[in-house]
Amino acid sequence: MSTEVRVPTLGESVTEATVATWFKQPGDAVAVDEMLCELETDKVTVEVPSPVAGTLSEIVAAEGDTVGVDALLAQISEGGAAAAPAAPKAEAPAAAPAPAAAAPAAKDVEDAPSAKKLMAENNLSNVAGTGKDGRVMKEDVLNALSGASAAPAPAAAPRAPVAASQADREERVKMTRLRQTIAKRLKDSQNTAAMLTTYNEVDMTEVMALRNEYKDLFLKKHGVKLGFMSFFTKACIHALNEVPEVNAEIDGTDIVYKNYVNMGIAAGTPTGLVVPVINDADQLSFAGIEKAIAEKGAKARDGKLSMAEMQGGTFTISNGGVYGSLMSSPILNPPQSGILGMHKIQDRPMAINGQVVIRPMMYLALSYDHRIVDGKGAVTFLVRVKEALEDPRRLLMDL
Known part of the structure; x- marks a missing residue:
């Protein structure tokens, strides 16, 4: 008896995926729920488990193939009798011209x-x-x-010729679906929004002192470390309340103002940049924000984020400082109208009350859509973030 393995439902609005990796080969024994392959969509990876126990008799969609929802991936023969036909099937993927293997594959792609x-x-x-x-x-x-x-054809400029002596030292790798999506979305953002960036700097002395004073007690009570991201998230929420257009989006000829904050926290992963979203971040405490960031960050690193966890963001924070960036201009995450760029904390000499003192300073960058956010609003937003971080008591007093 043969059982078909098909592409599962991939998520809302996702209709196709790329076969990334096969963990089993034809002739291999498989158990129920054992992972057979991994599919890659625009944003997440989807593992496909075996529906039955038996022998993987045929792989229909090879690695790199694009498949739609419910497309046939493989065949599993239940019971020991499947071992016999496994041998010729194993040769089919290697012999690309074989018409028997090519016909079903062509149909699925x-x-x-x-x-x-x-x-x-x-x-x-x-x-x-x-x-x-x-x-x-x-x-x-x-x-x-x-x-x-x-x-589309002339849009991509032809690649410059490469010297014959260097051609064999190049490696050509197809872009993953995630990388293609990142490239398209970022370019669309530049082409669509009237993007502008304003800069400021913040003295991190008070935040660092407060964090050092309470980090042990915070960890003991809440079971999660107190980081800088919760301070920045709270400071941005505070500023968004005063400058709501930074938390809005353009829909045709309308401006949609959001009376809630779904905070996107950009996270780098081995496969590319993803932006998990913390829903209703404005309703969360410092501990709630830190727990959400830790949970979503772990999922991002393991490639376990669902599509739903990366949708609906109203504002984004990107922390290039963890990689050592001193200054950058973050790119908007459409259809959002603002993104805050954090950077490296660096000791610098500052003039304070007529005296030169060394302070831990960080450059801040706010990229915004000038179609909806005026310069005054953007500068005000960044100044409010700076004020809240330099005197965290303002967050408690809502000042």
């Missing part, structure tokens, strides 16, 4: 489901595809509908 739906709705055919092996993507159909089907 045909035009993207979203593209086929659009073509059917608009009675389109013969749309030129830019995907793998000429696969028609949703963007290709949209371009065809707008009369710009040829536009």
Whole structure:
């Protein structure tokens, strides 16, 4: 008896994925719920477990193939009788021209489901595809509908020729879906928003002193370390209350003001940048924020974040200081109108009350969408963040 392994539901609005890694090969025995392969979507990875115990008899979608929801991934033969046909199946992936293996694979990587739906709705055919092996993507159909089907080709400048002596020292690796999504979203952000960045600096003396004084007691009571991120999150929430347009977004000709704060905390992972979201951060205590950051950070590093955990953010904080960055201009995370960039804490000589003293200083950067946020609002926001961090008591007094 043979059991099909198919692509599971990938999440809201996600219709396709790339087969990233096969943990089993044809002929291998598998147990119920044992991981067979890993799929990579735009933002998260999805593990596919075995539905039954038996022998993996055939892999239909190879590593690197693009598959839609419910597409056939593999076949599992239940019971010991499956061991016999496993040997010829193992040779099928290696022999690429074999028609028996090619036929089902080609079927599973045909035009993207979203593209086929659009073509059917608009009675389109013969749309030129830019995907793998000429696969028609949703963007290709949209371009065809707008009369710009040829536009994507000249958009990418041809690669400069490489000397023959150096060509064999290069390595070409296909971009992951996550990296492609990051590249597209960041470029879209630059093309869409009227992005501008304003800078300031903050004296971290008081925050560092408060943290050092209470960090042991905080850990003992709440079971989580007291970091700087909760102070910055609270300071941003405080500033967003005064400058609500930084927490708003543009929808057509409307401005949508949010009476809540879903704080995005940018996190670097081995596979790329992700931005998990802490919902209703304005309702959380310092301990609640630290726990949420620790939980989402661990999930990000392990690739366990769901799509829902990365959607709905209204404002973002990015901490380049953990990598040693002294100054940078963060890029907006659409459709948000503001992002705060934190940086490295560095001892610098400062003039205070006519005296030169050494203080732990950090540069702050606020990138904002000038279509909705005026310069006055942006500068006011950053000054309020600075004031709250230099005198944390202001947070308690709501000043």
